[in-house]
Amino acid sequence: MERYGLKYDNQGNLRTAVPYRGTRLLRHPMYTKGTAYSHEERMALGLEGLLPHAVSTQDQQSRRVYANISRKKDPLEKYIGLAALQDRNEYLFYRVLIGHIQEFLPIVYTPTVGQACQEFSHIFRRARGIWITPEHRGRIYEVLGNAPFDDVRLIVVTDNERILGLGDQGAGGMGIPIGKLALYTAAAGIPPWLTLPISLDVGTDNQNLLSDDLYLGWRAPRLRGPEYDSLVDEFVHAVQRRFPRALLQWEDFKKTNAFRLLDRYQKVITSFNDDIQGTSAVAVAGLIAGSRATGIPLREQRIVVLGAGAAGIGIVRLVRDTLKREGLSGEALIRATANLDSHGLLVDDEPIADVHKRDFAWPAELAAKMGLGKGQPRDLLAVVRALHPTMLIGTSGEPGTFTEAIIREMAKHVERPLVFPMSNPTSKCEATPENVLLWTEGRALVATGSPFEPVHMGGRVHVIGQGNNVYVFPAMGLGALVSEAREVTTSMFAAAARRLAENVHTGELEVGSLFPPASRIREVTASVAEAVVKEALVAGVARRHLEDKDIPAAVAQAMWSPDYLMEDPAPIEAGDTSAFAHMGAHFD
């Protein structure tokens, strides 16, 4: 009998097809249970004598591994230790990651993953995912066929050009898709054998990498223009053919390509751009939670965004969309958000080559009326002075750009300023939470892209929420898979933002945090995914019909937990590719 791809025997027991025996089985990261094999299993699977005598529970294994990782003091060493665990035993890796998510999120993800990308060619152990270079042109479909699993449902792909705020990292950027997918599994319970990290290694313009003899990537300047476009086009179509049910997440592409590819393929393949759309949903969630905390309604908020890259523009777009739904229109809608690039406020009295920036440039008359006309200062301090923003967001990748003068100026005009230095990793943050709180006498509500410790000030503890797309992309992917969405709509991101904000407890707001703690990420992700499914149905993009009341169960059922399931060693069917289907998450 087979149900949801799960195999049962005639007695109704789950059967597990194990295609290997002996050492091969023991060394296979997706099958092995290591010291957790029972004596019966060891006998049946040719493992006798290959393991020390005692049988550990998964909990004992996880305590052992955790203690070993804890011995390492350097975050990059911990990263290497966790990656090695992932390569040995994926179940145990996820058990440990989920069990210590607050502690290990900053290791497998921002900020340490940034360092791992920078040092990729020097710390390399074992390859993971698929690498596509221009040499694969014409054969990308075949190359994708070398992926370790056949039924891929979730792909995170990068071309490595804008890795966090660290710029072009060449082949090292692969750390990001790997880290993001680890969170898809840890936070959203997407089974790891349904995921695939991909690097489009089209070269690098990072001279340090090109001149490093240990560099592991395709050693050439970046492919650009029509050659780049045609390679990406072949890639997208190859994914569609090879993995027809996969959702594609574009990650850490530089702005122009990020927007172009999103616009071009959004309706061709189920896909979204995490930096443009995921980050925008997180910012809007922070705005909504901030409104709850300060009592200032959304339509009275004034939002200034420093940074006009993929994240900055994406944020202004979704914020404006949100305020429009709140009933703002005309000039009120335009002046509610102001966007600055490195030259200052975007105003249409200057030629703006970049179409995406042009969309959000202020009209000249409005700028002049606000004292920000042509020839007048339009830097961040001048803008804050003129507009009295209630919320200040940084996605500039420029550390220290939220200066004391700017934050103090902002705090003169609002009781509880919302200050979001969102640039990643930590070294790129526009201001430290401690400084922002110091300069505002503890009045600011601060959220950062990278994690920060709580700040103790004036006898109070200020918890710093992490305004990072990690609260959105796993839920978006899970929701899209559960609803079998053919398209990921802006309204799904808006729904995710609202639901995320609702998930912040009053007690969390009271200690200054506008986001839930990482320790609650799994429950929050499930809740946000439910909202995504619901919106996919409303928007008419869901291919699966679900009644509202059935959504929570459908989401819960799709979430895999890393419990070993091979209690009943089944007859061995060599090469049985459905072997992974037994592992528990229910995707049809």
Ligand SMILES: O=C([O-])CC(=O)C(=O)O
């Ligand atoms: O990876 C992160 O922490 C958030 C993100 O997408 C980025 O900064 O590009």
Ligand SMILES: [Mg+2]
């Ligand atoms: Mg990113």
